[in-house]
Amino acid sequence: MNTIENIILQCKEATANPKKAIDDFYKETGKKSVGCFPLYCPEEIVHAAGMLPVGIWGGQVDLNMVRSILPAFACSIMQSVMEFQLQSVYDSLVAVIIPSPCDTLKAIGQKWSRENVPCIQFVPPHNRQLKAARVFLKEEYKAIRDKLEAIIGEAISDEAIQESIKVYNEHRQVMRKFANVAAKYPDIIDPVSRHEVMKSAFFMRKEKHTALVKALISELNTKEVKPWGGLKTVVSGIMLEPTSVIEVFKEFNIAITADDLAQESRQYRVDIPEGDDVFDAMAGMWQEMYGCSLAFETDKSRVKMLREMKEKYEADAVIICMMKFCDPEEFDYPIIKKEMEYHDIPLLQIEIDQQVQYVEQIRTRIQSFTEILQESK
Amino acid sequence: MQEKQSSREMLNYYLNKSYSDAIEGKKRGELVCWASSIAPCEFCETMGIHVLYPENHAAGIAARHGAEKMIQYAEGKGYSLDICSYARINLAYMDLQSCVAENIPLPDFVLVCNNICEVLIKWYENIAHELNIPFILIDTPYNYEDEVSERSIDYIVAQFEHAIEMMEEITGKKFDYERYDEVMKMALDSSYWWLKSMELAAAKPSPLKGFDIFNYMALIVCMRGKSGCRDTFKKLAEELQERIDNGIAAFKEGEKFRIMWDGIACWPYLSHNFKTLKAFGMNMTGSTYPTAWALNYKKGDLRTMAKAYTSIANNLSLNAQIDLRVGTVDTYHCEGVTYHMNRSCKTMDFLQHEMQQKVAERTGAPFISFDGDQSDPRNFSKAQFETRIQGLAEMMEQKQAQEEK
Numbered sequence: 151m152n153t154i155e156n157i158i159l160q161c162k163e164a165t166a167n168p169k170k171a172i173d174d175f176y177k178e179t180g181k182k183s184v185g186c187f188p189l190y191c192p193e194e195i196v197h198a199a200g201m202l203p204v205g206i207w208g209g210q211v212d213l214n215m216v217r218s219i220l221p222a223f224a225c226s227i228m229q230s231v232m233e234f235q236l237q238s239v240y241d242s243l244v245a246v247i248i249p250s251p252c253d254t255l256k257a258i259g260q261k262w263s264r265e266n267v268p269c270i271q272f273v274p275p276h277n278r279q280l281k282a283a284r285v286f287l288k289e290e291y292k293a294i295r296d297k298l299e300a301i302i303g304e305a306i307s308d309e310a311i312q313e314s315i316k317v318y319n320e321h322r323q324v325m326r327k328f329a330n331v332a333a334k335y336p337d338i339i340d341p342v343s344r345h346e347v348m349k350s351a352f353f354m355r356k357e358k359h360t361a362l363v364k365a366l367i368s369e370l371n372t373k374e375v376k377p378w379g380g381l382k383t384v385v386s387g388i389m390l391e392p393t394s395v396i397e398v399f400k401e402f403n404i405a406i407t408a409d410d411l412a413q414e415s416r417q418y419r420v421d422i423p424e425g426d427d428v429f430d431a432m433a434g435m436w437q438e439m440y441g442c443s444l445a446f447e448t449d450k451s452r453v454k455m456l457r458e459m460k461e462k463y464e465a466d467a468v469i470i471c472m473m474k475f476c477d478p479e480e481f482d483y484p485i486i487k488k489e490m491e492y493h494d495i496p497l498l499q500i501e502i503d504q505q506v507q508y509v510e511q512i513r514t515r516i517q518s519f520t521e522i523l524q525e526s527k
Numbered sequence: 528m529q530e531k532q533s534s535r536e537m538l539n540y541y542l543n544k545s546y547s548d549a550i551e552g553k554k555r556g557e558l559v560c561w562a563s564s565i566a567p568c569e570f571c572e573t574m575g576i577h578v579l580y581p582e583n584h585a586a587g588i589a590a591r592h593g594a595e596k597m598i599q600y601a602e603g604k605g606y607s608l609d610i611c612s613y614a615r616i617n618l619a620y621m622d623l624q625s626c627v628a629e630n631i632p633l634p635d636f637v638l639v640c641n642n643i644c645e646v647l648i649k650w651y652e653n654i655a656h657e658l659n660i661p662f663i664l665i666d667t668p669y670n671y672e673d674e675v676s677e678r679s680i681d682y683i684v685a686q687f688e689h690a691i692e693m694m695e696e697i698t699g700k701k702f703d704y705e706r707y708d709e710v711m712k713m714a715l716d717s718s719y720w721w722l723k724s725m726e727l728a729a730a731k732p733s734p735l736k737g738f739d740i741f742n743y744m745a746l747i748v749c750m751r752g753k754s755g756c757r758d759t760f761k762k763l764a765e766e767l768q769e770r771i772d773n774g775i776a777a778f779k780e781g782e783k784f785r786i787m788w789d790g791i792a793c794w795p796y797l798s799h800n801f802k803t804l805k806a807f808g809m810n811m812t813g814s815t816y817p818t819a820w821a822l823n824y825k826k827g828d829l830r831t832m833a834k835a836y837t838s839i840a841n842n843l844s845l846n847a848q849i850d851l852r853v854g855t856v857d858t859y860h861c862e863g864v865t866y867h868m869n870r871s872c873k874t875m876d877f878l879q880h881e882m883q884q885k886v887a888e889r890t891g892a893p894f895i896s897f898d899g900d901q902s903d904p905r906n907f908s909k910a911q912f913e914t915r916i917q918g919l920a921e922m923m924e925q926k927q928a929q930e931e932k
Contacts, residue, residue: 219880221868223609253645256669257877260845273668275682276641276648282685286668289678446648448655448662475609477873481649484605484618485656 157366158343161350168204171353172242175202184298185246185267186352187255188227188388189412189444190274192432194318194422195295196247197356198310199302205352206231206246207413208504210392219261225475226504227388228258235264243267245301247294249274251444252478270297276446278437287433295429311428321356322418328363329408329415331370333463336378336405338370341396344406348414381523382407384459386452386486387471387479389413389502394509401513402520407463410456411471416442443478452482453489460495466523467496474503496523534743534763541755542745546629549577553632558698561654563647564748565819565839566640567665567687567832569714572752573707574694578638579631583748585616589794589902593627598903611871612903614650621654636661636697638690642839644874661697663690667837673844675834683833711826714752718822720760721747725817727767729859732776733785734767737811738801739777741792747820783808784923787856787892789815789882790867790875795904796912803913807920813859815840818851841874848878849885856890863923864894865916870906893922 164171172183183202186193193203208230216233234240247270248259259271272290275283295306328347332339339347347366351359380403389411390396399406409415420438425431439445441455456468468490473479483499490497498519500512532540553559560571564582571578588594594616600623601615602608608615620626621633637651637660648664655662665686668679691702724743728735743763750756776782786804788811793800804811819839824831840851856864864886866879883894895915900906 221876221879223870224873224877250669250671251645253874254877256645256671256874259671260878261881271671273671275668276666277664277682277686277689280682280685280689282682282689283666286678286682289676443649446652446664446666448652450652450656472607477610477646478649480607480610481614481646481653483607485653487605 153369154338154366157362157369158346160362161343161346164350164353165346168353169239169242172202172204175355176242182244182302183242185240185243187231187246187248187258189249189251189442190417190436190439191247191249192291192294193356194311194314194428194432195291195298195306197314197317199298199304199306201244201302202353202355204243205349205413206240207349207352207389207391209234210504211237213505223475224254225388225473226502227473228254230504232258232261235262238264240264240267245270245298247272251276252476254475254477268297268301270294274436274444278439278446284430284433284437287436288427288429291429291432308428315422315428315431317356317360319421321351321360322421324360324363324367325351325415325418328367329418331367333382333405333407334375335370335373336380336382336407337376338373341390341399341404341406342393345390345393345396345414348409348411378405379403380405381467381520382463382465383467383469384408384410384456384463384465385469385471386410386456387412387502388473388476390471391502391504392506395500395502395506395512398509398513398516402516404516404520407465408459410441410452410459412442412444443476443482450482450485453486456486457489457493457495466527467498467519470497470499471502472499474501532762534759534766537755537759537762538743538746541750541753541759544755545746545749545753546579546631549579550629550632552577558635559632560636560638561634561651562638563640563643563651565642565822565836566638567690567836568752569707569710569832570687570690570694570702571638572710572714573703574698574700576694576698578749579634580748581617581620582613583745584620584626584628584631585613585902586792586794587628587745588616588620588626589904590797591627592795592904594795594902595904597623597626608903611644611646611650612900612906613871614646616902618650618653621657633658634660636663636693638663638665640665640667640836642667642836642842644841644872646874661693663693665690665836667833667839667842670837670843670847673846675837679837680830680833683837684829687829687833708827710752713754713757715823715826717747717751717753717756717760718820720757720764722817722821724760724764724767726858727764727771728812730767730771731785731860732778732782733810733812734770734775734777735812736777736801737788737814738792738797738804740811740814740816741797744816744820751820751822778805778808778810781808782810784863784920785810785812785859785861786919786923787811787813787852787859787861787864788867789852789864789879790869791872791901793867793899793907794902796899796907796909799909800912803916807916809863809916809920813855813861815851815855818855845878845881849882849889852882852886853889856886856892861890861892862926863892863919865919866894866896868896868898870898870900871903872901891926893919893926895919895922 196203208227215236262269441452597619600619824835
């Protein structure tokens, strides 16, 4: 087994069994884990406490209990998260942190009901360009630190957070590099493997994940770049899951040469700027963020960004992975559609539902889209 | 205005005037702003900018049964049928500029306060992007704790100041603080008389048909900073007090049950909903609307103003929202609650389960929930509504019988 396969296998094992990651981490360090909800959770504060920040992005589960507490038109990530919560899946966590940039996450923070797993809710401000927004967010982050300290009974120093910021910024840079390198090797890093590498970051300490991905990049760089006969795409949205949907990409030789997925590259787009005040620096990252449906921008830079990504990565098309019932993403779509049509950029929208049992409809859509594009090539 | 006009006549007069003033003003080259329904009206009014309210406009289109065509147009542009139907109607109107209600002029800029939902930001972001116009945002961070934080107030105050600067830039005029003082007084008076008149509905029997609130509220949305709004609600309060003094009930045949309505009206089915309730002798005496525009702050003090604007029901913690509803049930002597599971409004829906349980536990008032939509007629079933209301009537009847024993 070569190193590439080995690394990908390690990533796959981490994503397949988050509970084991949490238990193993506790056994190794005596430290617990904190659940970090989407999006842009300030994981650095958790990391600085020596704990494991674990990404809470739902998963495939039969929705039973959640049906009595949440209407069916909440996004599928939160449907599964709340189902898991009711099934006590998160009870080994010491706390959860819930950012609330949308109406759904506002409610979820209030609905959280595990008495032994306290919820720390916070709000990223929308008027991001104002200095006052940065001050507000800095105070929100400080409040998260204070609450977490009270829960774990330990201090989390500014110095430790500064060190964690360095770890996280390095991880961001490495993940951006991985996305670029993987784009050159679609024959080696298929869409499923790419996703496993990206997602595994939610279940490892970032220094460990950075080392793993660096090794992967080094190994990839020794390989010959071969011409790719299939399609190249840029995918955009909250996430591209479950794996059965990504398998369809693989089945039709569709490479993902770049992504704007909140669960994947979007979170690595911008580094935390340097600064002595750690909370101010962290708030600065939110000010610098762009191209995200959750980050208010009247010029909607995401639209232009997608067009540029398509050019830069020589992609054949843009695929919007529309998280079912996600308002922010749904509002962006008509603007993206109009822009892509104007520039003759092929665009496909597929619906993302984590609970999807059968992918035949998506397969048919992707198959016909592929055939049209291959014919015009 | 004739002094002897009724509040209903005044309502119609001023509402029409608010639209026609903006339409005529635009023709003269004056600025028009589109704003969210509980955005601070004080700044635009001070600057002499005409303000139109797309939520009110969309509700008017839906009530006149003109929503479906527009919704389908928006969906054709790529808007999902899962997003707010007010937004779909308005975004369609932006292109079509034609509808069954008043044809309003397009805005020169937009003003949003997200104290009622986050959807507004995305909706108006699209308007500002498509029309290439300025967007003034007053971001009121969600109050996830039971008190409004000082850091939140600091942030909102800074945004008020920034909004004034932006308006000065847009209009090329200096902000007139003397005029601002007058406008604030007007807005505060309007809010006072709005709440005062709504509170009179608490009398037993109620002098107000609850569904009339759905008509009157258009004025508090559209004209809170103007004298016509204050005068109309002052008049309404006088009329209601007179009815109370003379023992005149809104329901001549008697008010068998008093209920609280939680959520926005189903505008396309307003008449059907009213008739269904009336058939069971139910008057909607309570709702979350009275407090929605009861904005009270210290004149000239941006901090108390910030607190008022961020303390709108939808922006409160679950506990505070429960308290608000328990207070409404008690104040307005409601015997039951009907919850609108509004397909357009995630912010009002997603905490409904917890609110239903807690409000029922604390007040003893039975409740029902029905599926509907504020303006998409496809998301409502008359039969389901009627059955649920019948169920509520039976539960309230049983409770009344037990209490009489």
